[in-house]
Amino acid sequence: MMGLVSSLFDRAKSALRPASRSYEGAATGRRATGWGAMRNQHGAAQAARAPLGYRARYLVANNPHAAAGKAAHVSSLxxxxxxxxxxGTLAARWTAWTDxxxxxxxMDFYGLTALMVGGMVVDGEALALLIATPAGLRIRVLDPDQLDASLTRPLPEGGRIVNGVEFDxxxxxxxxxxxxxxPEIGLGLNLQPVRVPAEDVVHLFRP
Incomplete structure (x- = not known):
């Protein structure tokens, strides 16, 4: 009888003992061998931006499953x-402008929308310029490589440029x-980046 009471008492103490505060994913040992680690997500994204985009483009161009996945994402979004x-008049003017x-x-506005969303799915981002012309607003979709991602530096008065995007x-x-x-066209064209105000740029990406 005393043995049974002692056993129940030990179980009660075990149940009341505070749980060890730890994450299995942070454990070391044989099971963790070969696990990758990402110390800084923003830094990793900066380093991986170009290789991931190039590989994704290759897959979409050469793998029918990747191409179908892109098409499904674009259609869904x-x-x-x-x-x-x-x-009335506003609807007619909208329809005329989309053409x-x-x-x-x-292409029309809806083609541009699908093109940009497709770029976001594959490259992680899409860019377009909003251009005021005598005939009205026009949109020019850019290749994401046209954003000078190599440009990163501090600016006077506390601002900064990070991967070609300027912040105040x-x-x-x-x-x-x-x-x-x-850039790939060459032909002696001016390939120096120019500063474009943010209100004239559509930057589509998933934060």
């Missing part, structure tokens, strides 16, 4: 596209440093 809830929205005259002293995006010509 875009749906029927942005359609304002207006009627002329592309600064390069290759409060951390707000104020400009983008963009190469206006596609």
């Amino acid at each position: 875009v749906g029927t596209g942005i359609v304002p809830a207006v009627t 002329e929205a592309d600064a390069d005259g290759l 002293m409060f951390g707000s995006r104020v400009a983008y440093w963009i190469v206006k010509e596609r």
